[in-house]
Amino acid sequence: MPSxxxxxAPTVMGQPDFTIAVYTGALPPTLxxxxxxxxxxxxxxxxxxxxxxxxxxxxxCSERDIIVQLLALAGDNVIGATSVFQRTIxxxxxxxxxxxLGGVCTATAWRRRGGAAALVQRAMEEFCAAGxxxxxxxxxxxxxxxxxxxxxxxxxxxxxxxxxxxxxxxxYTDHDGMIAPLAxxxxxxxxxxxxAPLDLGVGNW
Numbered sequence: 510m511p512s513x514x515x516x517x518a519p520t521v522m523g524q525p526d527f528t529i530a531v532y533t534g535a536l537p538p539t540l541x542x543x544x545x546x547x548x549x550x551x552x553x554x555x556x557x558x559x560x561x562x563x564x565x566x567x568x569x570c571s572e573r574d575i576i577v578q579l580l581a582l583a584g585d586n587v588i589g590a591t592s593v594f595q596r597t598i599x600x601x602x603x604x605x606x607x608x609x610l611g612g613v614c615t616a617t618a619w620r621r622r623g624g625a626a627a628l629v630q631r632a633m634e635e636f637c638a639a640g641x642x643x644x645x646x647x648x649x650x651x652x653x654x655x656x657x658x659x660x661x662x663x664x665x666x667x668x669x670x671x672x673x674x675x676x677x678x679x680x681y682t683d684h685d686g687m688i689a690p691l692a693x694x695x696x697x698x699x700x701x702x703x704x705a706p707l708d709l710g711v712g713n714w
Contacts, residue, residue, distance in 0.1 A: 543587035551614035570676035571712030589615035589624040608641035611714035644689040663689035673709040
């Protein structure tokens with residue numbers, strides 16, 4: 510991704526105790542340094558084996574699909590983040606503009622204070638602005654927390670497997686997908702009603 514220029518300032522949306530900043534390029538190094546431990550804390554990447562990290566890099570190889578990165582900021586401190594993705598996939602005989610939400614994380618001290626919900630809501634706005642037909646994410650679909658957080662934004666469990674290829678070309682199949690309607694509610698219903706695995710293309714989010 511291109512580096513953010515000094516003229517490419519983030520757009521900011523006010524929240525009670527924090528703001529949501531929207532970056533269209535690479536994050537400034539000082540913010541990236543703050544974000545890394547928040548992500549490690551949320552996803553347990555510090556405790557992964559080298560093999561697990563290698564597989565994660567193979568699975569989540571979609572940095573080129575990022576359209577914006579969202580940061581939750583308390584003053585100058587990063588307290589949460591997510592990435593907003595977009596790609597075109599083939600669904601039967603039609604091309605579908607798929608939006609993806611990945612890496613939603615919040616610092617422990619800021620959880621249950623609306624940060625994750627604000628990040629997800631802003632991501633949905635970015636999907637709409639980009640003209641996405643459908644939104645997708647992967648999470649623990651059995652978690653009540655995930656159902657509440659993403660359900661408020663319209664996400665429901667996909668209810669069947671989805672597949673994708675890693676950077677290595679390896680084919681993966683998982684069962685933890687959720688989707689939400691955007692520009693095409695009819696397409697959303699068609700995808701839910703289908704029984705064949707949903708093919709995401711190359712890389713998961």
